[in-house]
Amino acid sequence: MKKKLAAVLTAAALTAGLLAGCSGDLSNEYVTVKQYKGLEVTQAEAQEITDDYVEQVIQSNLSAAMTTEPITDRAAQSGDWVNIDYTGYIDEATFEGGSAEGADLELGSGSFIGATEEYAGFEDQIVGHNTGEEFDITVQFPEDYQDTTKAGVVARFHIVLNEIYSQNVPELTDEWVAENSQDSATVDEYREEVRSQLEESSEQSARSELETGVQQALLEQSEMKKYPDGAVDEQVQQANDYYSMIASMYGIELSDFITGYMQMTEDEFNEQVEKVAKESVQLEEAMKLIAEKENLEPTDEEYEEAIKGYAEEAGMDDVDAFKEQYGEDTLKESALLEAVLDYLVDNCVQVEASESE
Structure with a gap:
C-alpha cells in the first residue's frame, strides 16, 4: 500500500498556492474541481545511493549490534x-x-x-x-x-x-551477515541488500513528495460548495480523540497537552483542527468526484488485494478480523482514494522548484 487513508487526508493540511488554468470543471453538490490533469508539482527525484552511503549505513548497523x-x-x-x-x-x-x-x-x-x-x-x-x-x-x-x-x-x-x-563493534564478516540478515549470506550480498533497501526508501520518499504535491495542487484547484452532513464534525472528533489518546499517554488532560506540549491556546487548537478537517473533507470529495469521472473505482479483486496489503502492513494475518476492526467501507474508501492519488501522480507535470513557486 502506498498511502493509507489517514495519510491521504492528513497531507491535505499542507496547502500551497500552485497552478491556474482549467481543463473543464467537474462539479457535484459538494465540490467543484477546476483542474486535475496536468497538475504542476515541484520535481521530486530519488536520492542517489553512493557506495559511501551504503558503507555508512552498514557501519551504523554494526554499531547497533555493539556489545x-x-x-x-x-x-x-x-x-x-x-x-x-x-x-x-x-x-x-x-x-x-x-x-x-x-x-x-x-x-x-x-x-x-x-x-x-x-x-x-x-x-x-x-x-x-x-x-x-x-x-x-x-x-x-x-x-x-x-x-x-x-x-x-x-x-x-x-x-x-x-x-x-x-x-x-563487530566486524563485517560472512558469519555476522548470516546471523543478522534474513536475505543475505555473504558480505557482498549484504551490501547489495542494503543498497536495495536504501534505493527503495529513496524512491518511496520521492513518490511521497509527489503525492503531497498533487494533493496540495488539487486543493488549490477545487472549491467546496457545501460539506456533507457530519463530515467535518467526524474529522474534528477523530482529531480530538487522537490527541486525547496522546495526552493520556503522558498522563495529562487534553487541555494541558495543548497548552504545554503543543504551545497553543485551546482556541488556536480548535481553529486549526477545524481548518484541517475542512481541507480533508474537501480533498476527499474532490478525489471521489475524479474517481467517478475517470472510472477509477477498483474492482472487487483489486479491493481485496488492497485490503490484504493494509492488513499485512498492520501485522495482521486475519484479513476478516482486520476488516471488522477498521470497517470494510473505510478500507474500501482508502483503496479508492489511493487509486485516485496514483492517477493524479501519473498525470501530473513535474517542474523545477523555481517554476512552481
Whole structure:
C-alpha cells in the first residue's frame, strides 16, 4: 500500500498556492474541481545511493549490534568507556548542569572539559582510577566557554567511578551477515541488500513528495460548495480523540497537552483542527468526484488485494478480523482514494522548484 487513508487526508493540511488554468470543471453538490490533469508539482527525484552511503549505513548497523564488556582487572585507560556519577562545585557551591548520575564517557574523546596550562582535563584525571573509587578532580573551564559566567573559572568535581568497560563493534564478516540478515549470506550480498533497501526508501520518499504535491495542487484547484452532513464534525472528533489518546499517554488532560506540549491556546487548537478537517473533507470529495469521472473505482479483486496489503502492513494475518476492526467501507474508501492519488501522480507535470513557486 502506498498511502493509507489517514495519510491521504492528513497531507491535505499542507496547502500551497500552485497552478491556474482549467481543463473543464467537474462539479457535484459538494465540490467543484477546476483542474486535475496536468497538475504542476515541484520535481521530486530519488536520492542517489553512493557506495559511501551504503558503507555508512552498514557501519551504523554494526554499531547497533555493539556489545559491552566490563573491565575489572585494571585501572581506567584512555580509550576505555566509563560510567560515572559526578557533582561539580564552583566556590564550593553546586551549579546548574554540573552534576549527573550514570553518565557514560569515552576517556580521551574530548567530550568533557579539556586541559589548560594549569590543570589536566576532566577525562585525563579519571585515567588511572579503578572501578568503585570516589575521588575529586579540579579543572578549569576554557576561556572561550559558551557560558561566559564560567569561562576561565576553576571547578572541583567529585567523581564516583561506577564501571570501566569496552565497547566492541563487530566486524563485517560472512558469519555476522548470516546471523543478522534474513536475505543475505555473504558480505557482498549484504551490501547489495542494503543498497536495495536504501534505493527503495529513496524512491518511496520521492513518490511521497509527489503525492503531497498533487494533493496540495488539487486543493488549490477545487472549491467546496457545501460539506456533507457530519463530515467535518467526524474529522474534528477523530482529531480530538487522537490527541486525547496522546495526552493520556503522558498522563495529562487534553487541555494541558495543548497548552504545554503543543504551545497553543485551546482556541488556536480548535481553529486549526477545524481548518484541517475542512481541507480533508474537501480533498476527499474532490478525489471521489475524479474517481467517478475517470472510472477509477477498483474492482472487487483489486479491493481485496488492497485490503490484504493494509492488513499485512498492520501485522495482521486475519484479513476478516482486520476488516471488522477498521470497517470494510473505510478500507474500501482508502483503496479508492489511493487509486485516485496514483492517477493524479501519473498525470501530473513535474517542474523545477523555481517554476512552481
